[in-house]
Amino acid sequence: MTIRKLSIFGLAALLLLGACATKPPAAPEPEPVAIAPVEPAPAPKAPEISKEELDALHGRVLALRKEAFGLGLKDLMAAEYSVAETRYVAGKTALDADDRPTARTELGAAEPLFADLVAKGAVKVAGMRKADASAARDRAMKEDAGNLSADSLAVADALLAAGNTALAAGDAKAAIAAYTNAATAFDAVEKRSTVVTVRNRVDELLFGPMDSGNYELAGRKFAAVDTLLATDPDAAGDSAAEALLRYRLVLAKGWExxxxxxxxxxxxxxxxxxxxxxxxxxxxxxxxxxxxxxxxxxxxxxxxxxxxxxxxxxxxxxxxxxxxxxxxxxxxxxxxxxxxxxxxxxxxxxxxxxxxxxxxxxxxxxx
Structure with a gap:
């Protein structure tokens, strides 16, 4: 019984070993998987440029350009003005053609160029206007304004001082305005002093009654000079010129x-x-x-x-x-x-x- 069991077990082991030694059949090849083509991601859209944005930009550039031109920078700083102007023209052309990206690029470049031009140019112009005012003061002094028009001279000097204060504070635009007014005021003071000289001569010669109409008008215009000088130097200068004309007419009539x-x-x-x-x-x-x-x-x-x-x-x-x-x-x-x-x-x-x-x-x- 024992020997029989051993034989059976041996036979089973041999069969098992034979089975393990047999090669299994090859597995079938898998079907190739079709790969769908990858579509490139769409480029991000440029942000929309509104007409309102471009109009606002153009308005700012145009204002700066006008200011630069008004200061005379087209001639005074010709090279810098030309660079800014070239960018502006390109931007304006693109704006008219509704080429918004180009318009924004060019106008955006022109804006700081004109802004820098105005900032630097205003300082130069302020210096020039100061020189003009000083020269006008010298002319007034040659007409003996210190004696003949002392109060009016003080008013013009105050305008000159205001220009100096503004320039020292870095406000070139305010300095330009003050110096311009000062120069005009000094011109009026010069004329006023000449008027006093001519009027005194007329009175010395007793010519007033010989042309009473012009003599009276000259007196009214002369009085207006001092009234207007501080607030409206241009009008004061006009009044001084008119007074001078009228007194000279009286003098001429008298001599005739x-x-x-x-x-x-x-x-x-x-x-x-x-x-x-x-x-x-x-x-x-x-x-x-x-x-x-x-x-x-x-x-x-x-x-x-x-x-x-x-x-x-x-x-x-x-x-x-x-x-x-x-x-x-x-x-x-x-x-x-x-x-x-x-x-x-x-x-x-x-x-x-x-x-x-x-x-x-x-x-x-x-x-």
Whole structure:
């Protein structure tokens, strides 16, 4: 029983070993898996550029561009202006064509360029305006503004000081405005000082009544200068110019009338001199007086009445001397003629008396 079991177990083991040694059949090849093509991810869309955004950008650039042009930077800083202008033109062209990306790029580049141009240019312009104001002040001082227009000069000086303060604070635009006003104010002060000089001359010569309308208008315009100077230097300058014009018209009218009167006086002596043949009796003196007369007449005809007045006065004096000298010669000649005539009469009387005596003697002898 035991041997039989062992045999059975041995046979089973052999069968098992044989089974393990047998190669299993190959597994079938798997079906290839089709791979779907991978689509590339869509590019992210550029953010939408609105028309409103571009219009606002263009408005800012345009304002800066206008400011730069107004400051004169197209000429003063030509190279920098040209660079900014090129970007602006490109942006504006793109904007008109509705090429929004290009418009934003170009206008966006132009904005800081113009902003920087204005910032730097304003400082330069402020310096130039300050120089203008200083030069205007010098001109006013040459017209003796310190004495003739002291209060007005102080007003203009205050505007100049305001410009200096603004420039020191870095506000170039405010400095430009203040310096511009100061220069205009100093010009008005210069004119005002000239007005005072001309008005004083008119009053000294008593010419006011000779052209009362212009004299009164000049006074009103002159008073307006001081009223307007601090708040509206341009208007103050206009008033000063008008006052100066009117006072000069009064002065011119006065000299015209005075010269006319002196011409008439000289004419009377000239006529009287010629009436007694002074051009023959005192030929040299007459020629001198006539030359001055001719010069005076030419000055009067050209409108230089002040010079004509002095020349006619000189001619009057010369013709008066000519007349007196000619009259003296005439009187002497007349006296000589009278004396000669008297002498001739005396000779005739003596001769007649002699004849009578002779005749009487002859008659006596006959008796």
């Amino acid at each position: 009338l005075v010269a006319g009167g002196k011409r008439d006086d000289a004419q009377r002596y000239k006529t009287d001199s010629e009436g007694i043949k002074a051009q023959v009796a005192v030929k040299g003196a007459y020629a001198e007086a006539k030359a001055v007369w001719d010069t005076a007449a030419a000055a009067y005809a050209s409108g230089n009445h002040e010079a004509a007045a002095a020349l006619f006065e000189q001619a009057r004096s010369l013709f008066m001397t000519v007349y007196e000298e000619a009259a003296a010669k005439r009187s002497a000649a007349q006296e000589a003629i009278a004396a000669a005539a008297a002498k001739n009469q005396e000779s005739e009387t003596i001769a007649m008396q002699g004849d009578v005596t002779i005749e009487a003697s002859a008659a006596s002898g006959k008796e």
